[in-house]
Amino acid sequence: METQRYGLIGEHLGHSFSKSIHEQLADYTYDLIELAPQQLAPFFAGRQFAALNVTIPYKEAVLPLLDEVDPRAAEIGAVNTVVNRGGKLTGYNTDYDGVDYLLHRHGILLGGRVVMILGTGGTSKTCAALARAKGAKEVLLVSRSGKGGALTYHDAAMRRDVQVLLNTTPCGMYPDNDGLPMDPALFPRLEAAADVVYNPLQTAFVLRALDLGLPAAGGLEMLVAQAKTAAELFLGRPLPDEEIGRVHRRLQAERANCVLIAMPGAGKTTVGGRAARMLGKTFVDTDDEIxxxxxxxxxxxxxxxGEAAFREIESRVIAEIAKKGGQLIATGGGAVTRAENMRRLRQNGVILFIDRELSLLATSGRPLSRDFEALRQRYIERYPLYNRYCDLKLDNDETIETAARRVEEAFYAYFGA
Ligand SMILES: Nc1ncnc2c1ncn2[C@@H]1O[C@H](COP(=O)(O)OP(=O)(O)O)[C@@H](O)[C@H]1O
Ligand SMILES: O=C(O)C1=C[C@@H](OP(=O)(O)O)[C@@H](O)[C@H](O)C1
Ligand SMILES: [Mg+2]
Incomplete structure (x- = not known):
């Protein structure tokens, strides 16, 4: 019975999305199996599993415990998938397929390009193998130490000819959400960027590249795509490619925050509370958290x-809230006055502007809306900001219920889920 077991081995798996992804792709049960380093060899010797995925820190350590290693995994020197066929263990690297899918989906070409890869760990080796296979003009590796032929970050920043920039380091990953491994703006010939980090959904690095008008992608699609190839090896049969998109859209809609912005008194708190229940999201009001x-x-x-002191506190509180996913976040009307707030909220969120006519805005209990002229002035100042920062805009000009339904529909439509 035990040899029917499927799952993921690694040291710390608390936050892993793999169980959810695999169980949406296939009908086996997928376990998260945490192993301490000394448990790894006995676990493999026992062979009490049908197939496994392998994650940090064991992708290299499992190599000597296998009977056979697929040539590509051997070239990369890392295995993320193991299949047990009648007691014989074969290792594969489907991260390679995951990166290949991600870049292809976003139209990111490596052939003939100068490709810079940040980091020198397992995923860096995977990306380097892919870049070589695609005929990259040059593959540059970057590390903090600059050892083993890698460039230091200082020297890397001098390379004016970089065309594709790939981040494989954990810089920018939760809870280091403000972390930027390298500024894509340093490279005048840059065509595209990708980050293997998927929490947050869009890292500071990805957002920076998007702001430069470049194609850029985070790691969630790569995660789903590598899982799909692994599931095919587990099952011994192909799965349709469309499965990747389907699971990715669902996962995004589940993980992403729905963020409401609008003038004070426009209905963010009221509409948001109702929309959160409809979307199955945790409702968070930044004013309550403050x-x-x-x-x-x-x-x-x-x-x-005073207002300046309030804005400081508000930014600190928003920074923490924005790191988490699966929430409906009702902001305060002034959240848009600081770009850093919106930058952070964008990492995991879709921003919805729920527009309500000036004459309908509630004013009670709002010190900044006390006299109408002051409110009107703020409306004029802020209206362009709500428009600039929103991904979606809808009107709150009927009932609260209608506005909440519009939020729900717009959010799902955004992800095609
Ligand atoms: N569509 C609507 N119809 C009637 N009243 C509304 C509507 N939207 C919001 N309101 C009311 O406006 C007031 C302000 O709403 P609130 O959610 O506190 O706004 P915000 O959080 O944007 O400041 C509340 O009394 C709310 O019931
Ligand atoms: O617009 C603003 O500057 C403010 C809006 C309020 O939230 P609501 O928009 O929920 O009223 C609250 O954050 C604070 O009083 C400041
Ligand atoms: Mg409110």
Missing amino acids: TAYAGRTPAQIIEQD
């Missing part, structure tokens, strides 16, 4: 310490 953090309401902070 109250919990500071022990005073936003109105009290503004009255006692």
Whole structure:
């Protein structure tokens, strides 16, 4: 019975999406199997599994424990998939297929290009093998130490000819969400960038490249694509390529935050609470979180310490909230006044502007909306910001229920889920 077991081995698997992905792709049960380093060899010797995925820190360590290694995995020197066929263990590297899919999907070409790869670990080797196979003009590796033929970050920044930039380091990964391994803007000939990090959904690195108008992609599609190839090896039969898109869209809709922006009194809190229930998301109101953090309401902070002090606290609180996924976030009306807030909220979120006419905006309990002229002035200042930062815009000009339904529909439509 035990040899029917499927799953993922690694040291710490708490946050892994692999169980959800595999169980959407196939009908086996997929276990997350945490192993301490000394458990690895006995686990393999026992052979009590049908097939496995392997993650950090065991992708290289499993090599000597296998009977056979697929030539590509051997070339890369890392295995992420093991299949047990009648007691004989064969290792594969489907991360390669995952990166290949990701780049192809986003139209990122490596052939004839100068490709720079940040990091020198297992995924870096996978990307380098792919770049060579695609006929890259040059493959540059970058590491902090600059050992083993890699460039240091300092020297890497001098290379004006880089055309494709790939991040394989954990820089920018949760909870280091502000981390930027390298600024894509340093490279005048850059055509595209990709990041293998998938939490957040769009790293600071990916967002920076997108802001430069370049094609750029985060690692979630790669994760799904490598799982699809692994599932094919597990099952011994092909799965349709469309499965990758289907699972990816669902996973995105599940993980992404739905972020509401709008003028104070436009209905972010009220509509958001209802839309959160419809979307099955955790409702988070940044003003409530500020109250919990500071022990005073936003109105009290503004009255006692002024608006600037409030904005500081608001940014700190938003930075923490924005790191997590699966939430509906109702912001305060002034969140858009700081670009850093919106940059952080974008990492995991889709931004929805729920527009409500100036004359309909609620004003009670809002110190900044006390006199109409002040409110009108803010409306004029902020209206372009809500438009600039939103991915989607909808009107809150009927009932609260209707607005909530519009939020739900727009959010799913955004992901095609
Ligand atoms: N479509 C709507 N119809 C009627 N009242 C609404 C509508 N949208 C919002 N409101 C009301 O406006 C007030 C302000 O809403 P709130 O959610 O607190 O706004 P915000 O969080 O954007 O400041 C609440 O009393 C809410 O019930
Ligand atoms: O617009 C603003 O500057 C503010 C809006 C309020 O939130 P709501 O938009 O939910 O009213 C609250 O964050 C604070 O009073 C400041
Ligand atoms: Mg509110």
